[in-house]
Amino acid sequence: MIVRILTEGQYNLPGAYIDQLxxxxxxxxxxxxxxxxxxxxxxxxxxxxxxxxxxTEVPIDELVESDLVLPEPDITLQEAGEMFTGEGLVPD
Amino acid sequence: MGMVSRxxxxxxxxxxxxxxxxxxxxxxxxxxxxxxxxxxxxxxRGVVEMVTAKRRLELQARKAESNIAKLDSQARQALxxxxxxxxxxxxxxxxxxxxxxxxxxDQISALELEQEKLTHAEQRLQAKVQAFRxxxxxxxxxxxxxxxxxxxxxxxxxxxxxxxxVTMAVERAQTKTDNLQAKAGAxxxxxxxxxxxxxxxxxxxxxQLKQLSASSTVESELAQLKGQVGSGEDYKSLPxxxx
Numbered sequence: 001m002i003v004r005i006l007t008e009g010q011y012n013l014p015g016a017y018i019d020q021l022x023x024x025x026x027x028x029x030x031x032x033x034x035x036x037x038x039x040x041x042x043x044x045x046x047x048x049x050x051x052x053x054x055x056t057e058v059p060i061d062e063l064v065e066s067d068l069v070l071p072e073p074d075i076t077l078q079e080a081g082e083m084f085t086g087e088g089l090v091p092d
Numbered sequence: 093m094g095m096v097s098r099x100x101x102x103x104x105x106x107x108x109x110x111x112x113x114x115x116x117x118x119x120x121x122x123x124x125x126x127x128x129x130x131x132x133x134x135x136x137r138g139v140v141e142m143v144t145a146k147r148r149l150e151l152q153a154r155k156a157e158s159n160i161a162k163l164d165s166q167a168r169q170a171l172x173x174x175x176x177x178x179x180x181x182x183x184x185x186x187x188x189x190x191x192x193x194x195x196x197x198d199q200i201s202a203l204e205l206e207q208e209k210l211t212h213a214e215q216r217l218q219a220k221v222q223a224f225r226x227x228x229x230x231x232x233x234x235x236x237x238x239x240x241x242x243x244x245x246x247x248x249x250x251x252x253x254x255x256x257x258v259t260m261a262v263e264r265a266q267t268k269t270d271n272l273q274a275k276a277g278a279x280x281x282x283x284x285x286x287x288x289x290x291x292x293x294x295x296x297x298x299x300q301l302k303q304l305s306a307s308s309t310v311e312s313e314l315a316q317l318k319g320q321v322g323s324g325e326d327y328k329s330l331p332x333x334x335x
Contacts, residue, residue: 004253006103007209007261009216021096029094060216061223063250069100072264083098 002058003051004066008073011055020050021068032080040077048073103256117241121228124248128221131255135214138262142207145269149200156193160186167313171321176314183313187306199272206265213261220254 001018004010013021024047031039047070058064071080163186170178227247235243 004103004257006099006257007213007264025094025096032095060219063220063223063227063247063254065246065249065253066100066103068096069103069253070096071099072261080095083095083102 001068002064002066003055003068003070005048005051005070006072009060010058010064010066011051012058013051013055017050017054021047024050028080029084032077032084035077035081037077040080044071044073044075103253103260117244118232120248121231121244124251125221125225125228128217128224128251128255131258132214132217132221135210135217135258135262138265139207139210139214142203142210142265142269145273146200146203146207149196149203149272153193153196153200156189156196159189160193163189168317168321171314171317176318179317180310180314183310184306187309191306199275203269203272206268210261210265213258217254217258220251224251 001013001015002010003013003021024043028040028043028047031043051070071083163182167179167182167186170176170182224247227243231243231247
């Protein structure tokens with residue numbers, strides 16, 4: 001599965017890790033709702049390191065569409081919250 | 093998926109669906125390639141803008157540094173002239189300028205980080221555009237219009253997503269730069285009008301603590317200056333003879 005980390009690049013992540021990724025993602029939704037900054041960043045880090053650790057980087061000159069897109073690593077809790085309220089990621 | 097699926101949707105919505113409305117798909121390739129090159133120019137410009145913004149901040153920092161030295165000698169002069177009130181004022185401004193300088197330092201490193209990221213994005217896009225160009229030539233040379241349609245689909249969606257990502261990275265970097273510049277511009281004005289007493293504008297308690305430590309620094313510096321000025325100096329008659 002091709003996973004993109006925004007502003008970082010694409011990784012080829014074996015399908016076996018998708019469940020784990022999904023699990024973290026669901027937890028993130030909860031902490032964003034609770035505005036729990038500490039756990040938000042903890043879970044994000046968990047998510048990114050999963051992809052970086054078990055995925056292999058897609059060569060820089062390869063053109064392939066991603067199956068999943070993860071946010072940029074420096075996304076803030078507020079930005080994530082706006083994403084869910086439909087404000088979009090366009091900063092004001 | 094929660095956040096991830098939303099993110100995917102957002103990025104895909106940034107993708108230009110140029111493929112749908114072209115008569116000959118091979119024209120689409122050329123059109124897209126043109127767009128890619130424009131985008132690459134945009135990113136390069138973004139990097140240049142960032143460098144300019146950083147230079148401006150660096151200039152400001154140098155100015156602040158020289159102001160600090162100036163205020164220091166002004167305090168000394170004021171005390172030599174027996175004007176403790178003016179000396180205190182100068183030292184207060186010096187403290188404010190010192191904290192401004194610290195703020196500038198932080199902003200400069202924040203910009204450096206953004207610049208690095210954008211440069212990285214530029215390199216990535218450059219490589220992708222190069223790869224696209226190669227594929228484009230292969231497709232144009234070897235395939236009929238109908239066959240090309242299929243081939244083009246995958247190349248295009250790959251590059252379009254990359255462009256979506258880079259677009260977001262550029263927007264993000266620009267917003268950050270604009271914010272930093274606005275902040276720096278505001279500081280500039282305050283310094284110019286000489287009313288810089290709250291460079292952080294942040295938490296009131298934090299400000300009070302800072303003021304406290306700044307004023308104690310001012311007092312101790314004043315005492316130190318007095319010692320230096322007092323020793324080995326004869327009393328001078330005060331110009332104007334007042335106070």
